[in-house]
Amino acid sequence: MSKIRIYELAKELNISSKELIELLSEEFSIAVKNHMSVIEEEDANLIKEFLSDKAENAEDDKNIESAVDENNDSNNKSNKNNKKSKSKNIPKDKESEEEEKIIEIDDTITVKELSEKIGKSSTEVIKQLIFMGVMAAINQEIDFSTAEKLAEKFDVIVVKKEKNIDKEISEQQEEEEIESEDNLQKRPPVVTVMGHVDHGKTSLLDAIRKSKVTSHEAGGITQHIGAYTVTINGEKITFLDTPGHEAFTAMRARGAQITDIVILVVAADDGIMPQTEEAINHCKAANVPIVVAINKIDRPGANIDKVKQELTEYGLVPEDWGGDIICVPVSAHTKEGIDTLLEMVLLTAEVQEFKANSNRNARGAVIEAKLDKGRGAVATLLVQNGTLNVGDSIIVGTTYGRIRAMFDDKGKKIKSAGPSIPVEILGLSEVPQAGDKFNEVKDEKTARELADGRKQKVREEYLQSTHKVSLEDLYNQIKEGKVKELNIIVKADVQGSIEALKQSLQKLSTDEVKVRVIHGAVGAITETDISLASASNAIIIGFNVRPDVNAEKAAEREAVDMKTYRVIYTAIDDIKAAMLGMLEPDYKENVIGKAEIRRTYKISSIGTIAGCYVLDGKITRNSSVRIIRDGIVVFESELASLKRFKDDVKEVAQGYECGLSIEKFNDIKEGDIVEAYVMEEIKKKEL
Structure with a gap:
């Protein structure tokens, strides 16, 4: 039920807060402390009704008084004085308005x-x-x-004072969603190129740029601003020159969905590789249409049909095979098929009907930003709606500024930019982050106020607990309706384990929550996996694998829940229990240190001894250990011995060397990581 503050109600009734507090106490027995106290809307309506009736009665008394006045003039003064004292609380008292400010x-x-x-x-x-x-x-x-x-x-x-600028911006965006078709005009599609390393992403972008951009420039030099626009058959296409799916997902994690279409580059002589699969999963998670460019068709081992066959295994069925995915054979080397590829991108854009209104305040996102020694904070922006002009004041994430100068993708000074046009701008107070959204506001003062408010909000959110999904809190989030889909990323030591986990986990879906495995791959948990999990609010499950150092730091920073398992059924049981609210984390694994094996020694009576250097934390004699090779867990056991020089020791700290042997395991290799951990019992909270 909604509530109202005392001072707001008093203002509405045209009486002072003091009078209203007295009225509540005397007539309604409602005790309130001061003008900032709140009361229920139901009580507020009763008070309004009471004062309205009182005003009507006073009006009736006045009419009676007038009638009596005509018959008996002598009693007029006394009657009026009585009525004045009775009508003290009538909501017409202007004196109260003056005394309370x-x-x-x-x-x-x-x-x-x-x-x-x-x-x-x-x-x-x-x-x-x-x-x-x-x-x-x-x-x-x-x-x-x-x-x-x-x-x-x-x-x-x-x-x-209520700062409603953020509210105004969100209302403006809501208006855009329901904007009249008459105001909307066709805009160029924004395209990102993705694919496996060495499959020709850069070569393809260079081929497009050289044939469609550079030839029109003086001296053939392209000003690199992270994005450029090409023209084909009189239509424009904007390309984002990003370094692949990591940047694409990092932007999406910051709420900037700036890509309209993805060109997925697959080499005709190589087929789908791990990074290609990652790119497909990232595109599916973002729900972005895909156009496949089958590159390197000029190579001797090129097999277009094999690539198409592999695409179907990932749910991408080519058009000529009865599906809806456009596949274009191209060669970045000979420029063959590039015009056809661009025409297909325009065709996809036509079907999607990308539109925007150029006659409104500009909004969009940051593609990239840097600090230039001579020019200060420089940011490349992509205008998504409206028109951005030199002199406009903008708010960008937690920074702000007034645009002093604007350049297009050819380095030419321009005064304005419409929807889907990338521009480089000068005039921001600080360097923003890639993916930050920008909005045009009325003046620089407003932008500064809003930026300060956002900084404060970021600080508060950082101090408060995160709302990211975790197994421990999954049941509560399902019940509160916060989670409708449980997204999971699976990393394992072998492909067979991934398939088994995928099928078993997806079968756990219920009417309340659907379990989706959005990505599965072989190998250690990496920073890219953390980015995808953060953007998609997913949980990462590692089977016989461990996160690398960067992934651990990123998971902590982004508050992503990672769980690692050695037994497949334990993982399935944990997720099932979490969905039913029955997960009981009795024990928690605490990694206390990591050491790298630098040298191995074989001793016939003892086995293999490892000469190690402690990289992080400490290694203790009584800790459990696991051997990690290329991010994959190869063995778990206990320490058989721990020595410094010839002496047995209880622990060895970071930065020191030590010798150790592992219980029942001699297949130690140089470069292996020894991870020491202890299992801590979690005490049940008393109710």
């Missing part, structure tokens, strides 16, 4: 500004502050609570 302030205010707002001299205000025990000079700032207490002494109500 409401002012809006920010979180802090200077003594001088406050004295001006409440209409008192700064000497009087400072005097009252001294009585309150606050020593403040005329230009010193005081906080909101101090200002509120001080204002009460002068019969003034202080309320916090």
Whole structure:
């Protein structure tokens, strides 16, 4: 049920907060502390009804009084005086409006500004502050609570100024969604090229750029700003020159869905490789249409049909095979098929109907940004809606600025840019992050206020607990309706384990929550996996694999839940239990240190001894250990011995060398990582 503050209701009823508080106490037996207290809307309606009836009765009394007045003039004065005293609380008393003043302030205010707002001299205000025990000079700032207490002494109500700029921006975007078709115009599609390393992504982009961009430039030099626009058959296409799916997903994790179409490059002589599969999964998670460019068709071992066959295994069925995926054979080397590829991109764009309104405030996203020694903060922006002009004030994530200069993808100075056009701008206060959204606002002051508010909000969110999905809290999030789909990323030591886990996990779907395995691959858990999990709010399950150092740091930073298992059924049981709210984490694994094996020694009576260097944390004699080779767990056991030189020791700290042997395991190799861990019992919380 909605609530209303006392001062707001008093303003609506045209009476003072003091009178309203007395009325609540006397007539309704509702005790409230002050003007900032809240009451239920139901009670507020009763008060309105009560005062309305009272006003009507007063009007009736007045009419009776007039009639009596005509017959008996002598009693007129006494009747009027009685009525005045009875009508003290009628909501027509203008005196109350004068005696009570409401002012809006920010979180802090200077003594001088406050004295001006409440209409008192700064000497009087400072005097009252001294009585309150606050020593403040005329230009010193005081906080909101101090200002509120001080204002009460002068019969003034202080309320916090509502910053509705963010709200205005979100309302503006809502308007865009329901915008009239008459205002919308066709805009160029924004395209990202993805695929496996060495399959010709860069060569293809270079071939497109040289044939469609560079030939029109003086001296054939292209100004690199991370994006460029090409023209084919009178239609424009904007290409994002990003370094693959990691950047694509990092942008999506920041809420910037800027790519309209993805060109997936697959080599005709190589077929689908691990990074190709990753790119497909990233595109599917983002729900972006794919056009497949089968590159290197000029190579001797090229087999287009084999590539098409492999694509069907990932749910991408080519058009000529009865599906809806456009496949174009191309050669970046001979330029064959490039025009056809671009025509197919335009055809896909036509089907998708990408439109925007250029006659409104600009909004979009940051493609890339850097700090230039001579020019300061430089950012490449992609305008997604509206028109951006030189001189406009913009808010970009937690930074702001006024556009001093704007350049197109050829390095030419321009004054304005419409939808789907990439531009490089100067004039921001700080360097923004790639993927940050930007919005045009009315002036620089507004932009600065909003940026400060966002910075504060980021700090608060960082201090508060994250809302990312985790197995421990999964049941609560399902019940609260926060989770409708449980996205899972599976990493394992062999392909067979991935398939088995995928099928078993997807069978756990219920009416309340659908389990989706959005990505599965062989190898260690990497930073790319963390990026995808963060963007898709997914849980990572590792089977016989471990995260690398960068992945661990990224998981901690992005609050991504990672679980590693040695037994496939334990993983399935844990997720099933989490969905039913029965997961009981009795024990938690705590990794205490890592050591790298630098040298191995074979001793006939003992076995293999490893000469190690402790990279992180510490290795203790009583810890459990696992041997990790190329990110994959090859064995788990206990330490048989731990030595420094010839002495047995209890522990060896980071930065020191040691010798160790592992219980029942001699297949140690140089470069292996020894990870030491202990299992900690989690005490049950008492109810």
